Amino acid sequence: MIQLFLSLCLTASILFPIGDQPHPGDPFIIVNKASNELAFINENEIKKVRSVATGRNKELTPEGTFTIIVKAENPYYRKKNIAGGSKNNPLGTRWIGFDAKDTDGRIYGLHGTNRPDSIGQYTTAGCVRLQNNEIEALFNEVPIGTRILITSSSDSIEDIGVQAGALSK
Secondary structure, eight states: OHHHHHHHHHHHHHHSOOSSSOOTTSOEEEEETTTTEEEEEETTEEEEEEEOBEESSTTTSOOEEEEEEEEEESOOBGGGTBOTTOTTOTTTTEEEEEOGGGOOSSSEEEEOOSOGGGTTSEEESSSEEOOHHHHHHHHHHOOTTOEEEEEOOSSOHHHHHHHHTSSOO
């Protein structure tokens, strides 16, 4: 009976990790609203830093650590009934949704844009916007379950990564 219990716990801990997350080496995303930058960290290394657009005001893009729970190609824009793949779709070519504010990954996310000139600006309704080619590359690298930290910090991406536990010193 004890062996069965321990076996179930071990199996569950593999599927649903126990303890602090992330660990150095795990995929991790940092969005720094202060610099409008997104960093993708994997295998204890900053793989790429990308320029992004964030909320028109500080409150719009939520801060905290969240989990990527939805990924979609050519996402449908519900708010204005715009089909995925349309040049008028403000979500661009990819959606990577996370669970901020107890949403289901369909309200807050990383996405492309039909306004490439907005990147680097404070202009969104709360999402994090990237160039379409950048979100497409990130989409292919980021698995469901990846943690994302959104902050507004004067620290470097590397220092934020170390503080979050995504990078070792």
